[in-house]
Amino acid sequence: MKKNTRNTIRFLFTVNAILLGLSMSATVSATHFPEPGDPIAGAKLWATTCSRCHNARDPADLRDDQWISTAFHMRVRAGLTGQQTRDVLTFMQNSNVPISVEPLVFKGNTQPGSEASNLSGSEVYAQTCIACHGSNGKGSVPGAPNFTDPQGVLSQSDELLFSRVKNGFKSPGSAMAMPPKGGNNKLNDADIRAVIEYMKKSY
Amino acid sequence: MKIMNHNFRRRLLVLAIMTSLPFSAAADDKYDLLQKQVELLQQQLQELQNSLQAYQDEMKVKEVQVEESVTQLKQDVAEAEEWKHSDTLVHLAGYADVGYTSSSGSDGSFSVGRFAPIFHYQYRDIVMLESELEIIVGENGETDVVLEYLTIDYFLNDYVALIAGKFLSPVGQFRQNIHPSWINKLASAPPGFGHDGAAPTSDVGLQARGGFHLGSVFTNYAAYISNGPELNSTADGDEFELEGIVAEGLSNDADGEKVIGGRLGFIPIPSLELGFSVAMGKATVTAVEVGHGEEEVYAEKFITDLQGLVGIRSPGAGDPGDGDPGFDLHDEQARNYDVLGMDFVWTLGGIQVRGEYVKSKVGAATSGLTASSGASWESWYTQASYLLPQTKFEPSVRYTDFNSPHSSQDQRQWAMGVNYLISNSVIAKLTYEFNEGQAGSTADINRWLVQLAYGF
Missing domain, CATH: 1.10.760.10 (Cytochrome c-like domain)
Structure with a gap:
């Protein structure tokens, strides 16, 4: 009887540990969806695909999380592939920082600094x-x-x-x-x- | 000699004692001073120890406070992240419009066009529930609520999304993508593409949608199976005639005949899309209206049996619910139902040109109470708009030709106007319609429309 009790406790503990581990791994993975796309491809799609039906929305119209649902809604509406959806979404999320109407004059050094350009x-x-x-x-x-x-x-x-x-x-x-x-x-x-x-x- | 030495020693000792006395007194003073200094230092040390203890006690309290603050901060950050990174997203989108309409020969009136919220509930990138309501205020002040669509979308892989529920018809482009007022370049739908027109509006069933590359050409597709539409017939004595197609997404398939259809879109270059649509199946008369003309139609509907057959009857044909349907529609013949559609859109900078053709054809029925010849509804439009460079003004023009089996519905329309883009999704429109239809019918009345549309 005691042996059975110990085995039961051991079993419950093991199950609990597995469930806890699964729940923690689920929490970690939940922070990353969908996978990031290619913002350059996304910009081209945004410029050409959206305007076939409607005026292209300003990226600053919506927050990152709002763009996720909007992008998947448009995946269905426009017949986009999953990759195209991720590309456009990444471009919109990269581009939705607030923009000032007044020009932000750069006061620093405009000459090349420590960073080197990898592209022409x-x-x-x-x-x-x-x-x-x-x-x-x-x-x-x-x-x-x-x-x-x-x-x-x-x-x-x-x-x-x-x-x-x-x-x-x-x-x-x-x-x-x-x-x-x-x-x-x-x-x-x-x-x-x-x-x-x-x-x-x-x- | 000995005495002399002894005296000498005694004097020497006395001298030594005498000379050492001042030094001894000085040592005592130093000792006292040192003792006082030590006592002072001990006192200061004690004070320091007391201060240190008080400081340590205070720091312990502050450490606890800092720990509590950090814990609270972590909790706040976690809660903020919880919203940003939850598995389920909730999102509200949609559109609304308000306006003013002035028709020839009648007084103008302000109107609330519609409020159409779209609800999105999304589980990761796997499943999305989408639902749009259309809320309209009628002429008599009543509020009508219509479920435009309700689907659960399952993203099977990068190329296929399965859509189940009530969906906007994928035949053509206007009904599924262009009809929202913030997208439509003019303040009205082209004749034949609204409700009860030539183009089906929605369906209830199962659909697959997606896109793929076919060489250098990108292709998008939609294929569906659905309950399909039902038919209305009119009775003029013993004669029956097809009145219209009810393609509004019925959740009941009265004749048990399913409709299949879809659209294939080709994008050979990013600025051009060509679409071809078909639908085919069967449709059956499930409602009868008595008499022709708008004033003679009676709208007293009732369910006749569990199969959902609906009759519309004239007054005096029996009381609702007494089991007398007025017309027995149990043996109606399922008719052929075919839809063909084509569409295109081309853009260049601020220029957009689009066009669409759709034809819905219903076959003849040789048996059943409402047996009659077939009929077809056909409409096409072409539209151009141009967002003037570096301005917010967008002139638009559209021509539509709608042909119906009923001459009172036939309409040719020139619609032209100018839009002002307050933002890309908030648009003020001024539209004038030149309408040409049967003399005396509503299809023949010109009108002004002013509309403010907001997409959100």
């Missing part, structure tokens, strides 16, 4: 900027400025452009904002300086 300006433009600004720089989504305008945004100082690319910018009166770093958080300061130099030379 044209590579940065082709990967990150082209989705909204187009290959010809005239803008492929409503609200994107025309880079070829001699009096346009590229006539501004490097310091101001650097600040706007790094921190994001919403033109007064515009319905859309450019997210910080174009939604690509992997860009460093040197990448931004390289792409500004590329745009000023090319357009």
Whole structure:
């Protein structure tokens, strides 16, 4: 009888430990869904797919968790694949930080610092900027400025452009904002300086 | 000699004692001073020890307070993270619109268009429950609530999502994606694409949706099986005629005949999408309206039996609930039901051009009380809009041609207007409709529409 009691207690303890372990592992894994996607692919999808039905929503419209449900709702509506859904979601979550209407003037050193750019300006433009600004720089989504305008945004100082690319910018009166770093958080300061130099030379 | 030495020693001793006396007195003073200093130091040490003890006691209290604060902070952070990282997400989206309509020959009126909340309950990236209500205030002040759709979506893998429940019809684009007022570029739906038109609105059944790459062309798809629609017939004496298709997502399949259908979309380049839709199955007359014309239609519905057959009868044909249906619809013949649709959309910067064609065809019935020839409903529209560069103004124009078996429903419409984008999902619209239909019918009345639409 005593042996049976001990075995029962041992069994219950083991089951309890397993359940506790499972619940803890479930809690840990629950913090990561869905898996991160590719924000660069997401930016291109956002710029081309959403506007086939409706005005593209500003990433800053919703919080990260709200974008999850919205992205999965749109997966069903637009017939997206799971990977496309994750890509767009990651881009929106990277891009929904608040944007100031007033330009945030960068007061630091605009010269290259310790960070080195791994990409050329044209590579940065082709990967990150082209989705909204187009290959010809005239803008492929409503609200994107025309880079070829001699009096346009590229006539501004490097310091101001650097600040706007790094921190994001919403033109007064515009319905859309450019997210910080174009939604690509992997860009460093040197990448931004390289792409500004590329745009000023090319357009 | 000895005496002399003895005296000398005595004097020497006295001298030594005499000279040592002052030193002895000085030593005593130093000793006293030192003793006082030691006592003072002991006192200071004691005071220091007391202060240290008091400080340690105070620190212990503060440590407890800090521990409590840290515990509280960790709890607050955990609770904040709990919301951000829960397994289940709850989200409210949807749209609403309000407006003003002024038709030729009548006074204008303000209106509450609709409030359409969409509820999302999502379990990780596996399952999502979606439901949209449409809440409308009628002309007489009554509030109508309609379940536009309610589905549970199971994301089987990256390419397939299984949808079960009541869903918006995937035939074409307007009903499933374009009809929300913050998306529709004009303040009204194109004729034939609203409720009771040529395009089916919703269905109850099972659907698979998703997308995949076909070489360099991206393809999206939707395939479904559903209860399908039911049919209305009108009675004019002994003659019956098909009145309309009730494709509003019925949760009852009165004839037991299922409908299958779907849409295949091709995106050869990111700015262009082409879609082809079909649906086929059977549909049966389950309701009869008496007489033609809007004023002669009676709307007294009642269930005739457990199969859910519905009759609409004229006054005097029996009392509701007395078992007399007015019309016996048990032996109605299931008719062929076929839908064909095509759609396209092309975008370039702020320019959007879209178009859609849909035809719903019902076959003839040779037996049953309401036996009659078949009928078809057909509509198409094409629409262009342009968001003017660096502005918030968006002119839009649309042409629609709707053909029905009933001449009073036929309508050709030019709709044009201008939108102002307060934000990309809050839009003010001004639309004017040039309508051409049967003289004297509502389809022939031009009207102004002002609408403020909010997508959230």
